Amino acid sequence: MHGMGAISDEDKLDAEEAKKVLRRTATMARPFRKTVFAALAFTAVSTLGVVLGPVILGWAIDNGITPPGDSGVLRNAVIFYMVLTVVAYLAARQQYILINRAGEGFLRSLRIRVFDHIQKQSLAFFDRNKSGVLVARMTSDVESMGELVQFGLLQFVSAILLVGFALVAALLTSWQLTLVGMLVMPVIIGASRKFQRDSNAAYLDVRENIGQNLSTLQEGIAGVRVIQAYAREPEQQRRFRLSNRQLYDSHVHSVRVSTWYFGLVETAGVLATALIVGVGGWLYTNGDVEIGQIITVVLLFAQLFEPVQQLSQLYNTVQSSAAALNKLFGILDTEPDVQDGPNELPANGALVVDAVGFRYPATDAAVLSDVSITVADGERLALVGPTGAGKSTLAKLMARLYDPTDGTITFGGVDLRDATLASLRHRVVVVPQEGFLFGGTIADNVRIARFDATDDDVRAAFDAIGALERFDEFPDGIHTEVRERGSRLSAGERQLVSLARAALVDPAVLVLDEATSNLDPGTEFIVERALDSLMTGRTTIVVAHRLSTIQRADRIGVIDGGRLVELGTHTELVSAGGRYSALADAWAKSQPVPGA
Ligand SMILES: Nc1ncnc2c1ncn2[C@@H]1O[C@H](COP(=O)(O)OP(=O)(O)O)[C@@H](O)[C@H]1O
Ligand SMILES: [Mg+2]
Known part of the structure; x- marks a missing residue:
């Protein structure tokens, strides 16, 4: 079964890929290597403490108890044991502090790196990658990397050290008994191999089912209005039950896999003890070993088996972390396709669209084909046409939110592709249909356009579009909080904030995707006035829906099916009797022309 959820797209890596990913992680973690090495040194100390315990115990028995009478040996053993325990505890504590510091530091730098990288991507990137998936990358994938760096590495090293130290200590104590104990090792190794395979499959299955369950849940909640409107609740409940059942089964199965394994390892441990005690008793009667x-x-x-179990579980952690990391690296390896160019755009000039064609990355069909328009310096061009014709897309291309697939767009003779992004964003500003408002005050939201703008600059921007009074009426003026996504502001007021942003930048070219949402008459007037003052003295391309906007344009371009089908002044196009004149007729019949 294939998952649809973002979390379930767990592509397994083969050993070679996993190694590559781990090597790259190591390279990225280099700045933290001193802290990591210090942590590992403390790990060695605490592990040594753990292993020395039984050695001291045996020594105390053989030298302080079986030959009776020497209380000095016992006392020394107790003191040494206590000191050792304290040292091991302190070392373990230090090891955790250091490894967490390194791990969290690494995660912090990784998150920043991925976030910065995502922010640099063009809109095309966001068409290809759903925002939910990107958020998953930033959260669960980064977390699992942290798990690997912090606990994975630490567990791995401490398990290896523990096994190594314990075996050496056992060999030095009695090589015969050590070999006897080792007889159960083939069983443990074989079982661990099988466990790795089974538990990995079980783990992937659980993850997949979690993803399924989440997406069922999310759809059920997000779509609740539609579901209730069509009384589809029983169907939804059935789907959710089913996906819960699968999640339950996969969890139970994964527990069964691990209990089976842990039970076996436990039994092998008991078997090893029995063998060592049995053979030890025989050797003791022969005088070859002592009780201690x-x-x-x-x-x-007894200490050996736990790290062996840990090592086999670690395999899963490494597997899933490597898969997560691989996806993160996939993002880091995506070069932003809208790249900075070498040339400054001139202060003004004509905007020339030359034989432009465009298709969105996710789709095959051409959205624009062979569009050529020259917008003169200071000209006001309106783009009209049916829904889905490609007007918004053309507007985005003019501001280089995307690069055209064919042809070029130049401003003042400079190809937008060769322009520095800084000069581009200064010269050409696009005001989207729905301006996004961030949490914060109205002034903060305008400042998005220019970070260092003062309150006076913000007020001047509002004033320039004739909207200052409107915002001064708010309880805290321009310092009023907008609340989540600007829920406090009306649609028109949100539009005014968008326009103030543009006014703050003071661009040469303004690209407007006119809001279609119905503004209330009071706001409509003030928005329209704001638009007018903003357009004055600038080259403007406006995707127009309102007749009033269209009539005030110098020229009108009609887009249909991704082509520029008509271009001219209102009078020219009306007398040509083509598509625009039909549109204008329809408008004239359906809408009262403002001011007429
Ligand atoms: N981000 C996108 N990814 C893929 N296709 C898109 C995207 N945005 C728009 N389209 C498609 O491109 C075509 C033109 O859309 P658009 O430029 O928004 O039209 P208009 O603004 O004229 O209504 C439509 O068929 C639309 O479905
Ligand atoms: Mg549009």
């Missing part, structure tokens, strides 16, 4: 040595080896072997 047997106890030391038994305790050391």
Whole structure:
């Protein structure tokens, strides 16, 4: 079954790819290597402390108890044991602090890096990558990288050290008993291999089902109005039950896989103890080992099994982290396709669209074909045409939110592709149909356009579009909080904030995608006035829906099916009797012409 949720697209990597990903992670983590090495040194100390415990115990038994009478040996052993425990504890604590510091520092820099990189991408990137998926990259994938860097590495090193130290200590205590204990190792290794395979499959299955469950849940909530309108609740409930059932089954299955394994390892541990004690007893009667040595080896072997279990679980962590990392790297490797060019755009000039064709990255069909228009310096051009004709797309191309697939767009003779992004964003400003408002005050929202603008600059921008009075009437004036997405402002007021942003930049070319939403008559007037003052003295391209806007344009371009089908003044186009004149007739019949 294939998941549709963002979380479930767990593509497994083969060993070679996983290695590459890990190597790259190591390179990225280089700035933190000193902290990591210090943490690992503390790990070594605390592991050594853990392994020395049984050794001291055996030594105390063989030298302080079985040959009775020497209380000095026991006392020394107890003191040494206590000191060792404290040192091991302090070392373990230090190790956790350091590894967390390194890990969190690494995550912080990674998040910033990915976020910066995403922000640099063109709109085409966001057409290809859904925002939900990008958020998942920034959260769950970054988290799983943190898991790998912090706990993965630490567990790996401490498990390896523990196994190594314990085996060396056991061999030094009694090589015969160590070999006897090792007899169960093939069983454990075989079981671990199988566990890795099974649990990995079970883990992927759980992740997939979580993704399914989430997307069912999300659809059920987001679509609740439609669901209720058509009384589809039972169907939704059935779907949700089903996906919950699958999630439950996969969880139960994954638990079954691991309990089976842990039980087996436990049993193998008991078996090893029995073998060591049995053979140890026989060796003891022959005088080859002492009681304390047997106890030391038994305790050391008991310590061995946990790290072996950890190592096999770690395999899963590494697998899923590598998959997550691979996706993050995929983002980091995406070069922004709207790149900075070398040339400054001139202060003014004509905007020339030359034989432009365009298709969106996600689709095959051409949205624009062979469009050529020259917009003279200071000219006001209105773009009209049916919905889906490509007007908004052409407007976006003119501001280089996308690059054309064919042809070129130049301003003052400079290809937009060769322009510096700084000069481009200064010369050409696009006001979208729905301006996005961020949390913060009205003034903050205008300042999006120019970060260093003072309050006076913001007021001047509002004043320039004749909207200052409107915002001064708010309880805190321009310092009023807009609330989430500007819910406090009306549609018209939000539009005014958008226009003030543009006024703050004071661009040579203004590209407007006129809002179609119905503004209330009071706001409509003030928005229209604001538009008028903003357009004065600038080259303006406006995707127009209102007859009043169209009539005030110098020229009108009619877009249909991605082509420029008519271009001329209102009078020319009306007398030509083509598509525009039909449109104008329809308008004249349906709308009262403002001011007429
Ligand atoms: N981000 C996008 N990705 C893919 N196709 C798009 C995207 N935006 C618009 N389109 C398609 O491009 C065509 C033109 O859209 P648009 O320029 O918005 O038309 P208009 O503004 O004239 O209504 C439509 O068929 C639309 O479905
Ligand atoms: Mg549009």
